[in-house]
Amino acid sequence: MSPIRFAIPKGSLEEATFKLLERSWTKVNRKDRTYRVYLDDPNIIVKMLRPQEIPTLVSEGLYDVGITGKDWVGETSADVEAILDLEYGKIRLVVAFPDKYKYKNLDEMIADYAKKKKTLRISSEYLTTASKFLKQCKSYKKYYGSKDPLIVTPWLRLGTNKNVQIHLSFGATEAKPPEDVDAIMDVTETGTTLKQNKLKIVDEVLTSTAHLIVNKKSLRDPQKREKIFDIVTLMRGAVHGRKYLHIYLNVEEQNLKKLLQQIPSLKKPTISPLSEEGWFGINTVILKEDFHKLIPKLRKIAQGLVVHEPRQILELEEIKRDEEN
Ligand SMILES: Nc1ncnc2c1ncn2[C@@H]1O[C@H](COP(=O)(O)OP(=O)(O)OP(=O)(O)O)[C@@H](O)[C@H]1O
Numbered sequence: 226m227s228p229i230r231f232a233i234p235k236g237s238l239e240e241a242t243f244k245l246l247e248r249s250w251t252k253v254n255r256k257d258r259t260y261r262v263y264l265d266d267p268n269i270i271v272k273m274l275r276p277q278e279i280p281t282l283v284s285e286g287l288y289d290v291g292i293t294g295k296d297w298v299g300e301t302s303a304d305v306e307a308i309l310d311l312e313y314g315k316i317r318l319v320v321a322f323p324d325k326y327k328y329k330n331l332d333e334m335i336a337d338y339a340k341k342k343k344t345l346r347i348s349s350e351y352l353t354t355a356s357k358f359l360k361q362c363k364s365y366k367k368y369y370g371s372k373d374p375l376i377v378t379p380w381l382r383l384g385t386n387k388n389v390q391i392h393l394s395f396g397a398t399e400a401k402p403p404e405d406v407d408a409i410m411d412v413t414e415t416g417t418t419l420k421q422n423k424l425k426i427v428d429e430v431l432t433s434t435a436h437l438i439v440n441k442k443s444l445r446d447p448q449k450r451e452k453i454f455d456i457v458t459l460m461r462g463a464v465h466g467r468k469y470l471h472i473y474l475n476v477e478e479q480n481l482k483k484l485l486q487q488i489p490s491l492k493k494p495t496i497s498p499l500s501e502e503g504w505f506g507i508n509t510v511i512l513k514e515d516f517h518k519l520i521p522k523l524r525k526i527a528q529g530l531v532v533h534e535p536r537q538i539l540e541l542e543e544i545k546r547d548e549e550n
């Protein structure tokens with residue numbers, strides 16, 4: 226079988242991606258400056274690329290699988306299957322402008338600029354998302370109909386509506402208003418950069434997290450499909466595992482029933498007799514967020530609590546069902 230080609234993101238998703246790979250496979254080696262990564266599986270060839278390029282590379286079949294932000298899958302309109310939400314790299318794509326402006330949202334700004342015949346300039350890395358967002362604004366439709374906003378890049382200009390312009394940003398987008406542009410469409414995580422640049426969020430365009438994406442043709446190839454589902458299984462186990470704790474505790478027989486009424490589990494807790502009569506060991510997997518709520522109860526009826534963070538929790542039945550569909 227030809228190996229599976231796997232593209233992973235370089236940049237702000239990089240660190241969390243490596244953490245997840247390390248939980249999913251047992252060895253992850255990285256060769257500095259070559260952007261090549263080696264897993265303990267010779268049938269997976271991994272390379273680091275910019276997340277903005279990954280959806281197109283996967284849709285064109287240069288890579289079978291990739292990790293990138295869902296925002297860039299939409300921006301590039303790549304025909305790929307977003308098979309697994311990896312639940313990190315959580316951001317909001319928002320429209321923002323100087324907090325001293327009186328407009329409540331972009332729609333109001335479009336209307337006012339149109340009335341005053343002023344050119345509206347927006348800076349963004351997300352050219353198609355910005356264009357689509359503008360075109361669905363009520364006042365844009367009212368003043369400009371279905372005309373495409375002018376997209377300005379150093380190489381190309383697209384669209385006919387010179388009154389509303391989207392300028393390609395190469396970064397530091399928040400620094401541009403009010404002198405260079407009137408508004409921005411940019412990613413925010415904590416909101417700090419916007420605040421420090423005295424900008425306010427006026428519209429939320431989308432939210433995004435990192436996803437595992439797959440080439441649709443590879444998914445139809447029986448051999449590749451098998452291997453892709455191995456990857457999905459391992460990574461889904463790691464994503465799932467992060468949310469749980471594996472706990473082990475000892476309990477006296479007289480408290481066993483009470484404990485079982487209170488303790489959560491994935492299916493049912495395992496009960497094993499200890500070598501001392503009248504005592505039992507309980508093994509169970511609980512949600513991390515439930516742990517602190519359990520402590521006051523456990524303190525009163527259990528002994529010797531051991532807590533582990535599971536590397537992976539593999540819901541094999543569920544994954545098998547997905548694979549068969
Ligand atoms: N804090 C963040 N800032 C920007 N993008 C983020 C952040 N957290 C996650 N992402 C995701 O990372 C992807 C963009 O990658 P990256 O941040 O490397 O590009 P960038 O914004 O051009 O930044 P840089 O040029 O600093 O590397 C998008 O899918 C985006 O949703």
Ligand SMILES: O=P(O)(O)OC[C@H]1O[C@H](OP(=O)(O)OP(=O)(O)O)[C@H](O)[C@@H]1O
Pocket residue numbers: 237395396397398399411412413414415416417418419
């Ligand atoms: O809401 P916050 O937590 O402040 O984070 C958001 C900022 O982080 C990213 O910038 P990055 O550092 O990647 O630099 P860039 O502007 O060159 O993309 C993003 O483009 C925002 O500018």
